[in-house]
Amino acid sequence: MTKLNPYLFFSGNCEEAFNFYKTVFGKEALFNRYKDVPQKDKHLFKEEDDKIMHVSLQISREVTLMGCDITTLPKLLTPNNNFALYLNTDTKEEADRLFHELSEGGQTHMPMTQTFWGSYYGTVTDKFGIMWKITFNL
Numbered sequence: 631m632t633k634l635n636p637y638l639f640f641s642g643n644c645e646e647a648f649n650f651y652k653t654v655f656g657k658e659a660l661f662n663r664y665k666d667v668p669q670k671d672k673h674l675f676k677e678e679d680d681k682i683m684h685v686s687l688q689i690s691r692e693v694t695l696m697g698c699d700i701t702t703l704p705k706l707l708t709p710n711n712n713f714a715l716y717l718n719t720d721t722k723e724e725a726d727r728l729f730h731e732l733s734e735g736g737q738t739h740m741p742m743t744q745t746f747w748g749s750y751y752g753t754v755t756d757k758f759g760i761m762w763k764i765t766f767n768l
Contacts, residue, residue: 655687661682678701729741733754751766
């Protein structure tokens with residue numbers, strides 16, 4: 631079953647926000663920083679090393695709140711567009727199908743690819759301006 635989770639973008643204060651959310655929800659967050667990106671993949675990310683590349687906070691069995699800092703692309707961050715919908719699929723084929731259909735008339739940011747963190751992953755903004763992060767965990 632495909633799961634849908636919110637993914638929040640911050641302009642440099644992701645860690646502060648998720649430390650706050652940790653206290654609100656009484657859960658622990660898992661932080662990964664841009665400095666942890668392998669050197670061969672550094673070209674994918676232009677953020678400062680100490681900023682958050684990815685954080686996840688499991689609120690319930692069904693819902694995980696996720697986020698990152700995205701200071702190099704501030705034009706993407708507006709009060710109504712600082713989020714993405716994160717789809718975690720059961721199969722690689724389902725990830726490809728969703729990516730293909732959501733990208734029709736939209737804009738691909740990162741094509742579906744095998745990542746260094748062990749997922750098959752891609753990002754797209756659909757024709758209505760909603761950003762989608764699609765993944766299949768291998």
